[in-house]
Each structure stands twice: as C-alpha cells, then as structure tokens.
Amino acid sequence: MQPRQSLPGFRDFYPEDLARRTAIFRAWRSVARRYSFVEYDGPPLEPLELYTAKSGDEIVGQLFNFTDKGDRAVSLRPEMTPTFARMVAARANALPKPVRWYSIPQLFRYERATKGRLREHFQLNVDIVGEPSELADAELLCVAIDIMREVGLGPDDVRAKVSDRRLLNVLLAAIGIAEGQQGAVYAVLDKIARQPHEISREKLEEAGLVPHQIDRVIALPDISSMDDLDRDFGHVESCKSAIATFGRYLSHLRALGAEAWIDIDLSIVRGLAYYTGTVFELFDAKGELRAICGGGRYDTLLNQLGGVDLPALGFGMGDVVLGVLLKERGLLEDLVADAPEFWVVSTEKCEPASVLRAAAALRRMGYSAEYVLNEEKLRTQKSSAQIKAAERAGAAWLMIVRDDERAEVRPLARTPGEPARDGAEILLHELHDAERGFAALEEAGVPAPRED
Amino acid sequence: MQPRQSLPGFRDFYPEDLARRTAIFRAWRSVARRYSFVEYDGPPLEPLELYTAKSGDEIVGQLFNFTDKGDRAVSLRPEMTPTFARMVAARANALPKPVRWYSIPQLFRYERATKGRLREHFQLNVDIVGEPSELADAELLCVAIDIMREVGLGPDDVRAKVSDRRLLNVLLAAIGIAEGQQGAVYAVLDKIARQPHEISREKLEEAGLVPHQIDRVIALPDISSMDDLDRDFGHVESCKSAIATFGRYLSHLRALGAEAWIDIDLSIVRGLAYYTGTVFELFDAKGELRAICGGGRYDTLLNQLGGVDLPALGFGMGDVVLGVLLKERGLLEDLVADAPEFWVVSTEKCEPASVLRAAAALRRMGYSAEYVLNEEKLRTQKSSAQIKAAERAGAAWLMIVRDDERAEVRPLARTPGEPARDGAEILLHELHDAERGFAALEEAGVPAPRED
Numbered sequence: 001m002q003p004r005q006s007l008p009g010f011r012d013f014y015p016e017d018l019a020r021r022t023a024i025f026r027a028w029r030s031v032a033r034r035y036s037f038v039e040y041d042g043p044p045l046e047p048l049e050l051y052t053a054k055s056g057d058e059i060v061g062q063l064f065n066f067t068d069k070g071d072r073a074v075s076l077r078p079e080m081t082p083t084f085a086r087m088v089a090a091r092a093n094a095l096p097k098p099v100r101w102y103s104i105p106q107l108f109r110y111e112r113a114t115k116g117r118l119r120e121h122f123q124l125n126v127d128i129v130g131e132p133s134e135l136a137d138a139e140l141l142c143v144a145i146d147i148m149r150e151v152g153l154g155p156d157d158v159r160a161k162v163s164d165r166r167l168l169n170v171l172l173a174a175i176g177i178a179e180g181q182q183g184a185v186y187a188v189l190d191k192i193a194r195q196p197h198e199i200s201r202e203k204l205e206e207a208g209l210v211p212h213q214i215d216r217v218i219a220l221p222d223i224s225s226m227d228d229l230d231r232d233f234g235h236v237e238s239c240k241s242a243i244a245t246f247g248r249y250l251s252h253l254r255a256l257g258a259e260a261w262i263d264i265d266l267s268i269v270r271g272l273a274y275y276t277g278t279v280f281e282l283f284d285a286k287g288e289l290r291a292i293c294g295g296g297r298y299d300t301l302l303n304q305l306g307g308v309d310l311p312a313l314g315f316g317m318g319d320v321v322l323g324v325l326l327k328e329r330g331l332l333e334d335l336v337a338d339a340p341e342f343w344v345v346s347t348e349k350c351e352p353a354s355v356l357r358a359a360a361a362l363r364r365m366g367y368s369a370e371y372v373l374n375e376e377k378l379r380t381q382k383s384s385a386q387i388k389a390a391e392r393a394g395a396a397w398l399m400i401v402r403d404d405e406r407a408e409v410r411p412l413a414r415t416p417g418e419p420a421r422d423g424a425e426i427l428l429h430e431l432h433d434a435e436r437g438f439a440a441l442e443e444a445g446v447p448a449p450r451e452d
Numbered sequence: 453m454q455p456r457q458s459l460p461g462f463r464d465f466y467p468e469d470l471a472r473r474t475a476i477f478r479a480w481r482s483v484a485r486r487y488s489f490v491e492y493d494g495p496p497l498e499p500l501e502l503y504t505a506k507s508g509d510e511i512v513g514q515l516f517n518f519t520d521k522g523d524r525a526v527s528l529r530p531e532m533t534p535t536f537a538r539m540v541a542a543r544a545n546a547l548p549k550p551v552r553w554y555s556i557p558q559l560f561r562y563e564r565a566t567k568g569r570l571r572e573h574f575q576l577n578v579d580i581v582g583e584p585s586e587l588a589d590a591e592l593l594c595v596a597i598d599i600m601r602e603v604g605l606g607p608d609d610v611r612a613k614v615s616d617r618r619l620l621n622v623l624l625a626a627i628g629i630a631e632g633q634q635g636a637v638y639a640v641l642d643k644i645a646r647q648p649h650e651i652s653r654e655k656l657e658e659a660g661l662v663p664h665q666i667d668r669v670i671a672l673p674d675i676s677s678m679d680d681l682d683r684d685f686g687h688v689e690s691c692k693s694a695i696a697t698f699g700r701y702l703s704h705l706r707a708l709g710a711e712a713w714i715d716i717d718l719s720i721v722r723g724l725a726y727y728t729g730t731v732f733e734l735f736d737a738k739g740e741l742r743a744i745c746g747g748g749r750y751d752t753l754l755n756q757l758g759g760v761d762l763p764a765l766g767f768g769m770g771d772v773v774l775g776v777l778l779k780e781r782g783l784l785e786d787l788v789a790d791a792p793e794f795w796v797v798s799t800e801k802c803e804p805a806s807v808l809r810a811a812a813a814l815r816r817m818g819y820s821a822e823y824v825l826n827e828e829k830l831r832t833q834k835s836s837a838q839i840k841a842a843e844r845a846g847a848a849w850l851m852i853v854r855d856d857e858r859a860e861v862r863p864l865a866r867t868p869g870e871p872a873r874d875g876a877e878i879l880l881h882e883l884h885d886a887e888r889g890f891a892a893l894e895e896a897g898v899p900a901p902r903e904d
Contacts, residue, residue, distance in 0.1 A: 002505035002534055002757045004542065007526060010495035012539055015553065018491045034815040036792040036822035036845070039470045043462035043572065044496060044558065045516065045528070053454035064497065066518030069562050074459060076497070082454055087464055090456065096844060098825050101467065106496065110521050120495065133826035135804075146815065248827065255808035257816075305454045340488040352587075353707035360709045363486040363598065370488035373550050374585035375700065392548060393488070451903040 009111070009119030015338065021122070023335030024319050024326075025104055027150040028124045032102040035143050037126060040101050042083035044108075048073040050082045054305055064108045064119075076108035080125040080316070082305060088129055089306025097130030097310075118320060126295075127314030129302065134245055137278040137297060138252035140313055144282055144293050145258045147317065152331040155285075158292065160258070161265035162280045164249070165296070167242040168220075168266055174236045175216045181207050185217055189267045192221055221267040226250065229264075249278060274298045277313070284325050292325065293317035339394030341450060342369040343412070345386040349403040352378035354428065358401055361431035365438065366449030370395065387412070397446055401428070409444040461563070461571030467790065473574070475787030476771050476778075477556055479602040480576045484554040487595050489578060492553050494535035496560075500525040502534045506757055516560045516571075528560035532577040532768070534757060540581055541758025549582030549762075570772060578747075579766030581754065586697055589730040589749060590704035592765055596734055596745050597710045599769065604783040607737075610744065612710070613717035614732045616701070617748070619694040620672075620718055626688045627668045633659050637669055641719045644673055673719040678702065681716075701730060722746055726753045729765070736777050744777065745769035791846030793902060794821040795864070797838040801855040804830035806880065810853055813883035817890065818901030822847065839864070849898055853880070861896040 006012055013021055029039070048065050065075035077083060080103055088099060103125045111117050126143050128136050141160060148158045168189075172182055184207035188200045197218060204214045223229055226247055233239045253262055270279045277297030284292065295315020303309045326332040342362050346355045352375050362369040370393060372378055372386055383400060390398055390412055400408045400423070410423030424444035431437040438448075458464055465473060481491070500517050517527035529535060532555055540551060555577045563569050578595050580588050593612060600610045620641075624634055636659035640652050649670060656666045675681055678699050685691040705714055722731045729749030736744065747767020755761045778784040796811045798804060804827050814821040822845060824830055824838055835852060842850055842864055852860045852875070862875030876896035883889040890900075 001759055002538060003499045003501050004538065004758075005499075006495050006535075006538070007497060007499060007520075007524065008522075010497060012495070012535075012542075013493040014539065014543070015490035015492050018493050021493075022491065031815075034818065034820045036820050038467035038790050039474065040467050041465040041470055041473075043458050043464070045459060045462060045560070045572075047455045047457075047459060049455050061521075064520060068459075068516060069513075070460075072459065083458075083464075086454060086456065086458075087466065091466070100822075108497070120497075128825070131825045133828065135808075135827050135830075136825045138808075139825060142812070251805070252808060252827070255805035255812070257809070257812045306456075307453055338490050353703070356587075356590075356704060356707035357709070360594070360707070363483075364709075366486065368486045368488050370552075373580070373583045373588045373591060375587050375704070376585065378587075 007119075009117060011118065011120070016336075019336040019338045020323065020332050021319060023332065024151070024322060025122075027147055027335070028102075028104060028317070031143060031146045031150050032124075032126060034146070035100070035139065037100040037102040037143070040084075040087065040103050041105065042077070042080070042087060042103070044077055044106060045074055046077055046083060048075045050086065051075055051078060054082050054085075062109050062111065064110050077105060078107055078109050080105045080107065080123065081301070081314070084125065084127060084314075085302050085305040088302060088310075089308045092306070092308040092310065095129075098136065099127070099129035101129075102126045122319040124317040124319075125314060126317075127312060129312045130310050132299070132311040134249040134278070135252050137249050137313060138256055138258075140295065140315060141253065141278075141280055142256045142258050144280075144295070144315055144317060145261050148261070148282070148292075151322070151326055151335065153325070153329070155260040157285055157325070157329065158261065158282055159263050159285050160261045160280055160282050161263050161268045162249075162278065163264070163266050163268040164242065164246050164278045165269070165275050166277055167239075167246050168269070170236075170239045170242045171220065171233055171266070172217075174233055174239050175213050177209065177213060177217075181209065185209075186269045188217065189220065190269045192218070192267045221265060223266055224264050226264075246278075270294055270296060274301045274304075276300055280315070282317075289321050289325060292321050339396065340368045340370045341395070342367050342397045342399050343386070343390030343393065343395035344369055344371040344407075345383050345390070345398055345400040346372070346378040346381070347383055347400060347402055350401040351404055354401050354404045358399060358407060358428055358431060361428075361437065362399070365431070365434055365441075368450070369399075398423075405429070409441065409446060411445065459571070461569060463570065463572070468788075471788040471790045472775065472779075472784050473771060475784065476603070476774060477574075479599055479787070480554075480556060480769070483595060483598045483602050484576075484578060486598070487552070487591065489552040489554045489595070492536075492539065492555050493557065494529070494532070494539060494555070496529055496558060497526055498529055498535060500527045502538065503527055503530060506534050506537075514561050514563065516562050529557060530559055530561050532557045532559065532575065533753070533766075536577065536579060536766075537754050537757040540754060540762070541760045544758070544760040544762065547581075550588065551579070551581035553581075554578045574771040576769040577766060578769075579764060581764045582762050584751070584763040586701040586730070587704050589701050589765055590708055590710075592747065592767060593705065593730075593732055594708045594710050596732075596747070596767055596769060597713050600713075600734070600744075603774070603778055603787065605777070605781070607712040609737055609777070609781065610713065610734055611715050611737050612713045612732055612734050613715050613720045614701075614730065615716070615718050615720040616694065616698050616730045617721070617727050618729050619691075619698050620721070622688075622691045622694045623672065623685055623718070624669075626685055626691050627665050629661065629665060629669075633661065637661075638721045640669070641672065642721045644670070644719045673717060675718055676716050678716075698730075722748060726750045726756075728752055732767070734769075741773050741777060744773050791848065792820045792822045793847070794819050794849045794851050795838070795842030795845065795847035796821055796823040796859075797835050797842070797850055797852040798824070798830040798833070799835050799852060799854055802853040803856055806853050806856045810851060810859060810880055810883060813880075813889065814851070817883070817886055817893075820902070821851075850875075857881070861893065861898060863897065 063075045068074050108120050188203050275296040276299045279296035281291040282293040297313040299311040344355050344359045359369045398412050408423035426440040430440045515527045520526050560572050640655050727748040728751045731748035733743045734745040749765040751763040796807050798807045811821045850864050860875035878892040882892045
C-alpha cells in the first residue's frame with residue numbers, strides 16, 4: 001500500500017481548501033485583468049544557476065535542488081523573478097513597453113522544519129517593465145490595494161506602508177551619513193519598530209554615527225506626511241528633487257483613489273538589496289501578521305540578471321498570510337461558490353432517461369446540475385430522499401421531474417425565515433431550445449447561470 | 453549573468469501561450485463545474501514510494517526523483533491518481549458519495565530526450581468514487597465530450613471509442629480463451645489497428661490460440677453496434693449480463709445527448725492494468741494524433757493503493773494534444789480574450805489626474821482599462837499617438853478625456869467594413885456612481901464588463 005501522508009510542509013487542497021484558494025486566485029486575476037496585466041508562467045523546475053546568479057551560493061541551502069538524470073543541476077523555483085527576468089530578456093526588443101505581466105507560481109523553499117511551516121506557497125507576481133515614471137509605481141501599488149478591496153478588506157483592515165529608496169538615500173546623505181554606512185542604517189530602520197530604541201542606537205553608534213545623526217535616523221519613521229518631509233528636509237537643496245518625485249507618486253495614488261490606504265513609513269526598506277526606488281508593504285492594520293505583500297522598483301536588476309537595461313518594478317503577494325487574514329475576518333467563505341445550481345429529482349411517473357435529458361439540457365444552458373447517479377435509484381428512490389441529498393450538496397434549485405413531459409422548478413436553499421416559495425411548472429421540451437428554456441426558467445425565478 | 457534557457461522539455465508560457473492554456477483550463481473547469489464536480493489539488497512533490505507502490509520500481513527511471521535535504525526519497529508527480537487515492541482514502545468515510553472531483557495538475561516525466569518531447573504537461577483528471585452504476589460511466593464520458601463541444605469541436609472532429617473490460621472478458625471466455633491467455637490477447641487487440649493482421653495472428657498463435665479463436669479475436673474490432681454484439685454473442689448465456697450492462701451504458705449516453713460521438717471499439721483496452729469496466733479514448737476523427745483523453749472504471753485500485761474498497765472511475769485529458777488539435781482547427785485563438793476593454797486617452801485640455809480617475813472608475817466598474825503610464829506623456833503626447841498605442845494593444849473602446857469634466861467614448865476595434873460609429877459624450881463624474889456610469893456607457897453602446 002502507498003504512503004498515507006504528503007511531505008512535511010506541503011498542502012493537500014481538498015475541495016473546500018481549493019475553493020478558498022480559487023477565490024483568492026480569482027480576485028488576483030480579476031484585478032490584474034482590469035489593470036490590463038496579462039498572465040504568464042514559467043517552469044516550476046529551472047537550472048539551479050538561475051537562482052545562484054541572483055542570490056549567490058548561500059541560497060542553495062534553502063532550495064529543493066538536485067541533479068537530474070541528464071546530470072543537470074536543477075531546482076524547484078523558490079521565487080519567480082529570475083524566470084521573469086529570463087523571459088523578458090529573451091524578448092526584450094520585441095515586447096511592447098511597458099510590459100505589464102503577472103503570474104501565480106507555486107514556489108518552494110526548503111525551510112528548516114518548524115512545526116506548521118510551509119515549504120510551498122502560491123505567490124501573485126505583478127511586474128511592469130520599461131517605464132521609469134512614478135505613475136507606474138502608483139499604478140502598481142493600486143493593483144495590490146484593489147485586490148484588498150476585491151476580497152472585501154478596507155483601509156481599516158489593511159495599511160499600505162510606502163517609502164522610496166532614492167528619497168531615503170538623499171535624506172541620509174543630508175543627515176551626513178556616508179554611503180558606506182547606509183547598509184547598517186537600512187538594517188536598523190528595517191527593525192526599528194520591532195526592537196527597543198536603545199538597541200537601534202547602539203547599532204547606529206557601532207556604524208560610526210554621531211549622536212545628532214542617530215537622533216535624526218531614529219526620528220525618520222515619525223515622518224508621516226509630505227508636510228513633515230518638507231518641514232524636516234524641504235530646505236535641503238539635494239533633497240528637493242527626490243521629495244518632489246515622492247510627492248508626485250503620492251498625488252497619483254490620490255487620483256487613483258488609494259489615498260485612504262497609504263501610510264508614509266520611511267522604515268520600510270525591504271530586506272532585498274535590489275530595490276532602487278519606491279518600496280511598499282501591505283500589512284494587516286493590527287500588525288499581527290507578517291506582510292501581506294511587498295514590492296517596489298528595481299531598475300537595475302534586469303540588467304544584472306538578463307543583460308537588458310530596462311527599468312522595472314513589481315510586487316509579490318502570497319496566498320498564506322492573505323488567506324489567514326480573510327479567514328480571521330470571516331470573508332473567505334463568502335467568496336466560495338461551489339454548490340450545484342440544480343438538483344434534478346425523479347418521481348414514480350418519469351423514466352430515468354427524462355432526468356438525464358433534463359440534466360444535460362440544464363448543463364448545455366450553462367447551469368451546474370447533479371442527480372442521483374444510479375438508474376435503479378432513479379427508478380425506486382423516493383423524491384424526499386433525493387431532496388435530502390440535494391440539501392446536503394447545498395443545491396440552490398430543485399427540478400422535480402413529474403413525468404416525461406413536465407417538471408416542477410423550485411428554490412431549495414432558502415434563507416431562514418423566508419416563506420417557502422411555490423414551485424413553477426415547466427415543460428421539459430422547452431429546455432432543449434435555449435431561448436425558450438431561459439424564458440421558462442426566468443419565469444420560475446431562476447437567475448442566469450453562474451459565470452465561471 | 454543568469455542562464456538564458458529553460459530546461460529541455462519545459463515550457464515558458466509567454467502571455468499569448470498562457471492565454472491559450474487558460475482558454476483550455478477555462479473550458480475544462482466550466483464543463484466540470486456544470487457536472488457538479490469540485491476541484492482539488494495535491495502537492496507537485498510527493499514521497500517517491502507513492503509512485504512505486506502503484507507502478508513498481510521500474511517507474512523510477514521515468515521520474516524526476518531525488519533525495520531532499522531531510523533525506524527523504526521524493527519525486528515530482530508523474531500522474532495524479534496516487535495523490536487522488538491517498539486523499540480519498542484519508543477521508544473515505546466522511547466524504548459524501550459519489551465523490552465527484554477534478555484537478556488540473558502539472559505532471560512531470562523524465563522521458564529520454566527526443567527533440568520537442570515535453571517533460572511536463574497539464575492534465576485534467578476527472579474522477580467519480582463510490583458509484584458502481586453504469587450511469588456514472590456514461591456521465592463521466594459526457595464530461596469529456598462536453599469539453600469537446602465547449603471548445604468548438606464536433607463529432608466530425610472527435611470520436612469517442614468505447615469498450616468494456618468486463619464485456620471483453622466474457623466474450624473472450626465465450627471464444628474459449630483461458631484466463632492465462634487474456635493478457636496476450638489484450639496486447640494484440642491494443643495494437644490491432646496499427647499492425648498487419650499477419651503479425652497479430654502470429655502473436656495469438658504464440659499465445660496458444662487455435663485458428664477459429666484467432667479469427668474471432670481478429671473480428672472483434674468489427675463489432676460496431678449492439679446489433680453486431682447480439683448477433684455474435686447474444687445467444688451465449690454467460691455473455692448476456694455484460695451485454696445488457698453495456699447496452700444500458702450506451703442508452704444512458706443517448707439520453708445524455710452523446711450518441712453522435714460514440715464508436716463501439718472493442719480494441720480499446722488501455723495499456724494500464726488497473727481498468728476493470730468501461731474504458732474509452734477520445735481521438736481526432738482523422739486519427740492523426742495521439743489520444744486526446746483516456747479513462748474508464750477502476751473498481752479495485754483504491755483498495756490496492758489506499759485500502760478503501762470503493763468503486764471508482766475517471767479520465768485524464770492533457771493540454772498538449774488538445775492544444776495541437778485546436779490550433780490545427782483554428783479554434784484556439786477564438787477562445788482567447790486578453791486585450792483591454794478600454795484605453796483612456798488624454799488631450800491638451802485635461803489634467804493627467806482626470807485620466808487616472810477615469811481609469812480607476814472604469815476598473816471599479818469591472819472593466820479592464822489602460823492608459824499611457826507616464827505623467828509627462830499624458831501632458832504632452834498627441835491623442836493620435838495614444839490611439840495608435842490603443843490599437844496595438846487591441847483595445848475595444850477608447851475613452852478620450854476631452855477636459856476635466858467630459859470624455860468621448862467610442863469603439864476602436866471595428867470589424868472591417870463596419871461603418872465607423874460616432875463617439876458618445878459622457879460626463880466623467882457619472883462614472884463614479886456605478887449605476888449612472890453603467891447607464892451612460894450603455895447609452896454609448898459599451899457592453900457589460902467581460903467576466904473573468
């Protein structure tokens with residue numbers, strides 16, 4: 001007999017789990033489509049070198065890598081960006097700019113086994129290539145925010161923390177911090193909300209900052225508006241251009257309707273070294289979970305990886321944290337719709353073939369339809385037993401086939417308290433002409449088929 | 453720099469490729485949903501033993517298998533059935549029967565490298581568990597046939613060849629073939645259409661069949677109707693029950709509207725040893741391609757693999773052969789719809805923010821909308837240049853923002869010969885109230901947003 005368990009860190013998606021995953025994917029795709037992004041995909045297995053070229057050999061410890069039967073060093077993909085860079089680079093000249101692509105890869109990391117820690121997840125990747133304008137940055141963040149709206153979350157649930165590496169660089173320079181010290185300052189800013197200020201101060205001191213520089217770095221996260229920024233740095237000539245760019249970014253976000261979601265937060269630096277401009281992260285407003293989403297501008301990465309010098313920006317949003325948040329808020333179940341629209345019921349006076357023909361006709365019209373999948377039962381089982389099966393399946397409508405010519409159509413899943421509605425009679429042959437069929441069902445109160 | 457190639461046998465899905473893949477997935481999901489099947493998924497990486505338990509150690513030569521960092525023997529999934537069996541077995545008692553599940557896994561096989569041979573493909577798996585009735589067999593085949601209809605193929609394009617192992621077994625017994633000879637006869641029948649009859653005869657002789665038995669085996673594929681079957685075997689008592697079951701299967705297929713697609717073909721045995729009842733394959737009518745789809749009833753497999761004694765049946769349909777057939781027939785492009793519905797164009801008299809607000813409003817209404825992603829260009833680029841970009845992107849409608857209050861809406865992608873339609877003026881603020889917005893756009897001739 002076969003093993004009874006999946007591998008640690010890998011999920012089985014039973015239909016109820018898959019329906020929740022599908023609901024999230026549907027929201028991702030729906031919003032990406034509205035922004036005119038098109039979907040792409042790459043192989044889940046790639047040459048190992050694709051990942052070491054970007055992240056160095058240290059990454060190998062976290063990979064599902066192996067040598068294949070053709071003696072190739074290969075790896076399951078831990079992230080999508082290297083594949084994306086390879087694909088864009090291969091057609092860099094032919095692709096109309098800006099490139100607006102998205103993908104929903106399953107990603108794999110061999111994390112040291114902590115209980116419940118996953119080794120795979122799905123991640124929406126949304127990227128724009130070939131547009132240096134900060135309008136592209138605003139558009140990108142709005143995709144992430146509109147996904148929150150799409151799944152029923154509002155600015156009280158989720159905050160978008162935004163910053164800009166170019167801005168931060170000139171602010172740090174204005175404070176007198178040397179380029180060689182920036183890395184250490186970034187590292188402190190990245191943790192500033194999560195560690196006591198004394199520790200942050202110590203680390204900045206170790207990096208060689210003098211007390212008044214330390215004060216100003218510690219105060220950076222207090223900047224929460226363009227007014228704050230202007231007050232603290234507006235007078236510094238070398239900061240003016242970056243401040244103005246950041247201001248335009250925010251005003252585009254306003255025009256696109258995202259203002260209510262945005263918090264300026266200069267401590268958002270994003271761990272990854274490759275960001276060059278705006279950076280952002282989406283968090284649950286209570287700050288209880290890891291980031292829902294993170295991204296920004298990475299204008300030099302495509303050149304480093306693929307040898308094509310094109311500005312680019314993008315974000316990644318995983319299915320796990322978002323799923324947890326939606327579940328907590330009770331929003332996930334509302335997004336799921338998998339129960340059949342019709343259950344076709346046989347009666348004593350009808351032939352089983354009439355049930356089959358009715359089900360086939362409903363399906364041809366676009367409805368989902370189920371019935372007792374057994375000829376003997378269709379002949380002998382009581383309608384009441386079949387209606388119970390329909391109830392268990394959560395079917396919305398019953399079609400009770402009275403005889404070989406007529407059926408009764410009536411709603412099944414009633415909201416509690418709603419008075420029972422009478423059934424309407426329809427003639428079965430009408431179902432075989434779509435137009436007459438839809439008219440007959442409409443008269444019985446049945447809505448149009450659910451779209452996929 | 454990173455490698456420029458994906459691994460041999462692995463596909464990059466550029467947006468135009470992904471759109472075709474999505475069109476096929478959409479048809480699969482849409483039909484499965486109408487039959488009230490629900491989607492599940494399992495891990496793409498599983499314990500190696502899951503596959504050797506079903507197929508023996510020989511399978512290992514065809515797998516992407518390796519030892520992971522936790523010293524586990526693992527493999528990329530070469531097929532979905534073992535995962536399916538594991539998942540069903542784990543909840544066998546709790547699941548309402550019949551289980552109607554489908555999945556669209558990506559599968560991996562390390563085939564010896566022939567040029568163009570793929571090492572991954574996507575495969576729709578549709579399975580029913582817990583129903584022994586031949587009505588389930590008919591329903592299952594109808595799912596496959598309705599998928600053909602859904603993508604625009606008809607019974608002149610695709611044939612469903614059906615047989616039944618139980619029937620074939622009693623027919624062979626009636627011919628006097630011993631159980632120990634059946635395997636050899638199956639192997640001959642499986643190849644009978646592709647090899648000269650002399651070779652088939654030789655092999656049957658080697659298996660110990662006498663001449664009149666050989667004649668009757670060679671004649672089995674000529675049976676193409678219930679009448680043929682009754683004529684040749686109807687008088688044999690031991691065949692009557694299996695013939696009647698097969699007849700009911702065919703009559704259910706008739707009631708479900710699939711008759712025109714069906715060819716009885718007793719040479720369809722399916723290579724895999726585990727089928728126990730009906731078996732079927734879908735082929736292009738010209739017989740030029742490999743099978744589009746194959747499946748049948750496997751009542752003993754779940755017991756062998758998962759230790760739960762439940763009747764089951766299912767089929768697999770890959771994306772590759774179906775994609776080739778659709779491409780040949782010119783049907784694939786029609787299924788693809790990825791171009792934006794709106795392109796928002798700026799003019800001299802409007803602020804860029806008005807374009808952004810209009811695009812945001814359209815997206816909120818459910819439309820896909822794109823515009824020039826650069827503030828400077830929105831200020832200075834001529835409308836005519838923007839309209840050219842819209843044409844290149846294949847946008848259906850233009851929204852030309854005349855000033856900060858008004859826009860002109862007009863169709864862009866016209867069928868050749870259709871007279872140019874005038875634009876309609878709308879007030880931008882109307883778009884921010886969904887109801888008034890839809891009314892205004894409807895008046896301008898714009899259809900409802902495309903569903904995802």
